[in-house]
Amino acid sequence: MGSEVEKILKSSDKFKINLGLERIKKALEIFNNPQRGMEFIHVAGTNGKGSVCAILEKILLEENRFVIGKYTSPHLFSYTERFSVNGENIKEDEFQEICEEIFKKDKKYNLDLTEFEILTLVAFIYFQRKNVQIAILETGLGGRYDATNVIEKPLMSIITSISYDHKERLGNTIEEIAYEKAGIIKENCKVLFLKENLGYKTLLKCANEKNSIIVQDNLDVKVENGFAIINNEKFQFNLKGDFQAENLKLALLCANELFKPDKETLKKSLLNVDWKFRMQEVNYKNKKLLIDACHNPDGARVLVDYIKKYHKNKKIKFIFGCLKNKEYKKILSKLFEIEAKFYFFEFNWQNALKYEEIKDFSPNFTQTKNPVFEINQDDCELCVVSGSIYMLGEIFKNFNPAP
Secondary structure, three states: OOHHHHHHHOOOOOOOOOOOOHHHHHHHHHOOOOOOOOEEEEEEOOEOHHHHHHHHHHHHHHHOOOOEEEEOOOOOOOHHHHEEEOOEEOOHHHHHHHHHHHHHHHHHHOOOOOHHHHHHHHHHHHHHHOOOOEEEEEOOOOOOOOOOOOOOOOOEEEEOEOOOOOHHHHOOOHHHHHHHHHHHOOOOOEEEOOOOOOOHHHHHHHHHHOOOEEOOOOOOEEEEOOEEEEOOEEEEOOOOOOOHHHHHHHHHHHHHHHOOOOHHHHHHHHHHOOOOOOOEEEEEOOEEEEEEOOOOHHHHHHHHHHHHHHOOOOOEEEEEEOEOOOOHHHHHHHHOOOOOEEEEEOOOOOOEOOHHHOOOOOOOEEEEOOHHHHHHOOOOOEEEEEEOHHHHHHHHOOOOOOO
């Protein structure tokens, strides 16, 4: 990737959050509205968005009836990971070319686009050029004022699990946060959310106000120990964690409502679905290595539940780092329920939490400047590396522990 493109995207001028739809709508007009002419599945929520998108993509690719685009965020190693067509990421030269086109228009028309708005525009332009028929879109933050929320009539809007995150922008209560996420629900369009969702009442109210078609939950889904049990039928499932049952159910309900995949399609897609560093477990140097992008208190809860259930009584080492705008004390209070040796990694990111800000939080916290060294030590049965996805990207960019 051209270093100049990345430099501009990460500059203080672009790398900021400025919610609103005016700038992205104006930019889309300038580019002749590339988002029109394709269908969308739009996914919002606090946790589980990426998993739902990954499962849906795999099912649709197995269906092999459509050209499928997927736009997710953030990325681990390269911006190009955010954009895929039929399972293949955008090439770096194509990404750079489209970005440069956008930069020119941005400057010419004084649009003042943010990084995420530029990337969303890249997605729409790229998908149009690749003749995408169905695009799976993940919101970046919230929903109502998220840059992806310019699509007019989605095939389906999906709201995943809602919990506390980005409270400074989305609100201090579940109801306020749910209202922001519900902003992707469109008039007279299909919408999907589960009764287990903490924001269910707010989502239901918003859906009814929009006269939306609420997809009914007619599936019994459980996930346990590498298998998904769907209406008492067992399938191998490649995503770890019992909590994935909720994400899997949302993806299946959407797929059944829109495409009606057959049993063989489901069997292949669930076996092969992949979502990197989300409760990913590998065998490494005579121990288990568990990598998870846990970045809010609810994510910490499901990680702790997974460790307690599947790694009980093991000798554990835990490496953690996060952004300073996260509720890190609540996250750590949950993680500290695990008996482990905890290491804090101050990764290289402008908004990363510093060791000085956290060192007095627990006597069980030791700073490490070399997490790869700690991973390589033969002093535990389970090594957990968890926290910000930016941290995981830094640690594993040049270190691949996969067998």
